Amino acid sequence: KDDQREQWPTLLLHFDQALVPLMEAISRLESPIGEESLPPPTLDQPVTPPDPESIGPLLRQLARLLSTSSGEALDTFELLKERMSETPPEISLLVQAMERDLDQFDFDRARTSLHLLASRIGVEMPPPEPVAPHG
Numbered sequence: 685k686d687d688q689r690e691q692w693p694t695l696l697l698h699f700d701q702a703l704v705p706l707m708e709a710i711s712r713l714e715s716p717i718g719e720e721s722l723p724p725p726t727l728d729q730p731v732t733p734p735d736p737e738s739i740g741p742l743l744r745q746l747a748r749l750l751s752t753s754s755g756e757a758l759d760t761f762e763l764l765k766e767r768m769s770e771t772p773p774e775i776s777l778l779v780q781a782m783e784r785d786l787d788q789f790d791f792d793r794a795r796t797s798l799h800l801l802a803s804r805i806g807v808e809m810p811p812p813e814p815v816a817p818h819g
Contacts, residue, residue: 693811700803707777732770733805739767740807743798747809750795757794761786775804 742764749757761782768779778801785794802809 696799696803700800703800704774704804707774707781710777734768734771734775736806739764739805740802742767743802743805743807744809747795747798747802750791750798753791757791758786761794775801778804 742760746757746760746764749760765779765783768775771779778797782794782797782801785791785797799809
């Protein structure tokens with residue numbers, strides 16, 4: 685298991701690189717009828733990449749809360765979302781994906797989204813805990 689754990693950062697990086705074009709394609713899809721869609725970012729909107737130094741502790745705290753399926757993860761995510769409100773589109777898409785995961789109480793999937801987000805921002809994260817099989 686330790687050998688597999690050492691491969692996770694590399695596998696996550698490859699997954700992250702494969703996910704970006706998919707997330708960009710998804711963002712171009714029309715939203716279902718009745719749902720509001722966000723307007724595409726324009727050049728005059730402020731877009732600031734998140735600072736890894738300031739956002740890193742919040743990401744790591746959220747990872748700890750998600751690993752225990754703590755309800756506090758939702759509050760911590762809201763803080764994260766506020767701090768990431770004016771970020772580049774690829775970062776916003778990952779934040780939106782994590783929000784969908786949390787809305788569905790899919791903490792395991794939210795952890796995956798969180799690690800992809802951290803990788804994209806350049807925040808060092810401890811490897812994710814293995815997911816226990818259900819059943």
